[in-house]
Amino acid sequence: MASSGFQADVKALQKHLAARHLIYQHQHNKQMSCPAMAQLLSNTLYYKRFFPYYSFNVLGGLDNEGKGCVFTYDAVGSYEKVGYSSQGSGSTLIMPFLDNQLKSPSPLLLPARDAVTPLAEAEAIDLVKTVFASASERDIYTGDKLEIVVINADGIRREYMDLRKD
Amino acid sequence: MFRNQYDTDVTTWSPAGRLFQVEYAMEAVKQGSATIGLRSKTHVVLGCVNKANSELSSHQKKIFKVDDHIGVAIAGLTADGRVLSRYMRNECINYNFTYESPLPVGRLVVQLADKAQVCTQRSWKRPYGVGLLVAGLDESGAHLYYNCPSGNYFEYQAFAIGSRSQAAKTYLERRFENFADSSRDDLVKDALMAIRETLQGETLKSSICTVAVVGVGEPFHILDQETVQQMINAFEIVGEQEGPAAEPDAAAGQEAAAEQGGSTDEGVAPMDI
Numbered sequence: 001m002a003s004s005g006f007q008a009d010v011k012a013l014q015k016h017l018a019a020r021h022l023i024y025q026h027q028h029n030k031q032m033s034c035p036a037m038a039q040l041l042s043n044t045l046y047y048k049r050f051f052p053y054y055s056f057n058v059l060g061g062l063d064n065e066g067k068g069c070v071f072t073y074d075a076v077g078s079y080e081k082v083g084y085s086s087q088g089s090g091s092t093l094i095m096p097f098l099d100n101q102l103k104s105p106s107p108l109l110l111p112a113r114d115a116v117t118p119l120a121e122a123e124a125i126d127l128v129k130t131v132f133a134s135a136s137e138r139d140i141y142t143g144d145k146l147e148i149v150v151i152n153a154d155g156i157r158r159e160y161m162d163l164r165k166d
Numbered sequence: 167m168f169r170n171q172y173d174t175d176v177t178t179w180s181p182a183g184r185l186f187q188v189e190y191a192m193e194a195v196k197q198g199s200a201t202i203g204l205r206s207k208t209h210v211v212l213g214c215v216n217k218a219n220s221e222l223s224s225h226q227k228k229i230f231k232v233d234d235h236i237g238v239a240i241a242g243l244t245a246d247g248r249v250l251s252r253y254m255r256n257e258c259i260n261y262n263f264t265y266e267s268p269l270p271v272g273r274l275v276v277q278l279a280d281k282a283q284v285c286t287q288r289s290w291k292r293p294y295g296v297g298l299l300v301a302g303l304d305e306s307g308a309h310l311y312y313n314c315p316s317g318n319y320f321e322y323q324a325f326a327i328g329s330r331s332q333a334a335k336t337y338l339e340r341r342f343e344n345f346a347d348s349s350r351d352d353l354v355k356d357a358l359m360a361i362r363e364t365l366q367g368e369t370l371k372s373s374i375c376t377v378a379v380v381g382v383g384e385p386f387h388i389l390d391q392e393t394v395q396q397m398i399n400a401f402e403i404v405g406e407q408e409g410p411a412a413e414p415d416a417a418a419g420q421e422a423a424a425e426q427g428g429s430t431d432e433g434v435a436p437m438d439i
Contacts, residue, residue, distance in 0.1 A: 022255075
């Protein structure tokens with residue numbers, strides 16, 4: 001889960017979900033699938049509808065069949081399965097670019113599908129790096145360092161990249 | 167003589183100063199199928215005998231993972247054991263949430279004991295009818311504790327509870343001085359030998375026992391049947407003597423296991439089912 005917003009709420013939310021994941025593993029003897037966690041995150045956020053977690057989340061992972069999925073959230077739990085998303089500072093700069101690169105060409109072609117052309121892993125990582133490097137140029141809050149988490153059948157891997165330090 | 171008069175309530179003392187209901191609860195532990203635990207400086211091993219109700223049914227789960235560094239094996243009323251495991255899991259999760267570090271085993275065991283004590287001092291409750299062998303690793307090393315229905319707890323180098331546990335205890339008493347420096351594999355082998363003692367003649371197979379390990383650099387996990395069967399085969403070829411560690415992955419035939427007479431299982435108390 002990648003979160004943006006108030007750091008203490010983000011941390012609290014992450015810890016809460018980690019604890020719930022552990023309970024799930026004890027009870028079901030397996031890891032939670034991404035769609036299951038997606039629903040849990042939504043419920044957790046809505047639970048505090050009237051004193052929200054100030055956290056804007058994007059959830060990524062593998063479903064029960066091993067296919068990748070991405071879910072995007074607002075602060076109070078409304079969520080949607082998408083092909084790509086961005087939240088937080090700089091998202092206004094990033095989202096249009098992702099739409100340009102990844103969205104299906106004609107919005108008249110229903111249903112409009114995201115990420116029509118699935119990217120190869122290396123291409124996707126490259127896109128992420130490009131997108132953040134660009135956002136760092138114009139958004140004052142985006143910069144310093146980028147952490148990329150890659151989840152695939154082999155497991156979870158992290159990559160780091162330096163961004164503009166100003 | 168006086169036993170029957172003063173044993174109705176858990177809150178009634180006998181003239182001799184005993185709480186019979188609590189003692190009866192400890193009897194329930196003795197009715198459960200055998201469970202053993204042993205530890206070295208770096209590892210703790212739990213083992214139990216799986217007795218299924220009939221050939222058609224599955225056996226009960228008696229070993230539970232509580233956290234990466236703690237596991238528990240139970241004997242007695244399995245339902246009570248399950249409930250207490252859930253409590254222990256929650257305590258570990260809550261402690262980790264607050265302090266971002268693993269719950270020390272000694273603390274968990276005290277909380278468990280206090281919880282058991284409450285049930286010995288409320289007229290509307292009954293004591294938990296389950297004995298727990300808590301195996302865990304924390305900063306102060308490897309630990310094995312036994313939690314009683316009475317609310318008492320003790321730390322052990324090795325222990326056995328449940329039916330026919332005395333045979334295992336005798337075996338462990340002979341050997342426990344060597345455990346502290348044992349290797350992990352030797353410890354597991356000793357656990358399997360101790361389990362075999364409780365079977366009294368019945369062939370030891372991985373289908374009737376469960377073994378779990380926790381240790382330095384090794385989170386608590388239950389060994390799968392194949393691994394256990396390989397270890398059984400390995401030491402049964404070596405023989406009854408406690409020799410130096412045989413390779414646990416000895417690819418030997420299963421025919422090494424000596425068939426010893428028909429097994430007459432003494433009936434396990436219905437409550438353990």
